[in-house]
Amino acid sequence: MATGTRSRPVERVGPAAARLEYRNDVIALPESLVSIIIPTWNERENIGPLIDGIRKAMAPAEFEVVVVDDASTDGTGAAVNDEARRHSNIRAVHRPAKMGLSSAVLDGAARSTGRVVVMMDGDLSHDPGLLRLLIRQIHAGSDVAIGSRYVQGGRLTGWPLHRRLGSLVFTWSARTLFRLRVRDPLSGFAAFRREVLETLPTRFSGPGFKLLLEVLATQPSLRVSEVPITFVDRARGKSKLGASEMREFGLLCCRLLRWRMSERILSRRSSPVVRR
Numbered sequence: 001m002a003t004g005t006r007s008r009p010v011e012r013v014g015p016a017a018a019r020l021e022y023r024n025d026v027i028a029l030p031e032s033l034v035s036i037i038i039p040t041w042n043e044r045e046n047i048g049p050l051i052d053g054i055r056k057a058m059a060p061a062e063f064e065v066v067v068v069d070d071a072s073t074d075g076t077g078a079a080v081n082d083e084a085r086r087h088s089n090i091r092a093v094h095r096p097a098k099m100g101l102s103s104a105v106l107d108g109a110a111r112s113t114g115r116v117v118v119m120m121d122g123d124l125s126h127d128p129g130l131l132r133l134l135i136r137q138i139h140a141g142s143d144v145a146i147g148s149r150y151v152q153g154g155r156l157t158g159w160p161l162h163r164r165l166g167s168l169v170f171t172w173s174a175r176t177l178f179r180l181r182v183r184d185p186l187s188g189f190a191a192f193r194r195e196v197l198e199t200l201p202t203r204f205s206g207p208g209f210k211l212l213l214e215v216l217a218t219q220p221s222l223r224v225s226e227v228p229i230t231f232v233d234r235a236r237g238k239s240k241l242g243a244s245e246m247r248e249f250g251l252l253c254c255r256l257l258r259w260r261m262s263e264r265i266l267s268r269r270s271s272p273v274v275r276r
């Protein structure tokens, strides 16, 4: 056991548990709808195989997939429409322009109905076989379950050294600035109790990639668990990560720190002063 922020317990699920996820009968899920949100921008080659993988991993549980596509130019939108025609639990949300991964996830969540909401990348970097394990953590009492590259048993494959180092530096910065004990606050693979996203007090991460950090930094009393995952670098399609996302990360940290400071000042002002 450790703490997610300085005050809250975080459960770490060991590597042995993570190996169970591939057998659907081993991790049965309660009969409640799960919504899986996938943001896409130019993922035509990946989205079909990903949806197939999710359907295999989740059956026979009740689930919906909401793909939020930002006017992809490679035909991703049409591919998702095809999937939606064939399967009633696959839905396509089309936005008019590239508006950012985090805002796509929040838009998808707002259009979904599951009690558990999962976000995952559309480039096959996140293994659908781990969905059940994440979802089970929410049913077991977590508010957030993170697919974590940096807990024991977690791995990251395929990234060149400079990307690994970059990821470690950003992760360390986020953990230090916001005093987080979770190991992977920048993961893009996570399950949430629906209310956690609905009551998110800020909307700072919209244009960028770091919704999970915003959730953890603004709601320090959440119960968080981390499940080890193996993150695999995309085999197809192009990375959307660039200098602008780096700037976005810096800006997000500044806005979150300022917000936390003003919250602290407000709560001090509103708490009664006790005089002797």
Ligand SMILES: Nc1nc2c(ncn2[C@@H]2O[C@H](COP(=O)(O)OP(=O)(O)OP(=O)(O)O)[C@@H](O)[C@H]2O)c(=O)[nH]1
Binding pocket: 038, 039, 040, 041, 042, 043, 068, 069, 070, 098, 099, 100, 101, 104, 120, 121, 122, 123, 125, 188, 233, 234, 238, 239, 240, 241
């Ligand atoms: N809807 C939407 N999706 C986006 C946007 N930017 C990125 N994505 C999707 O978000 C997911 C993660 O983006 P990636 O480019 O894979 O980012 P990454 O995983 O950090 O980097 P790589 O794996 O190297 O590409 C993918 O499914 C992208 O298609 C966006 O502005 N809008």
Ligand SMILES: [Mg+2]
Binding pocket: 121, 123, 125, 234
């Ligand atoms: Mg990716």
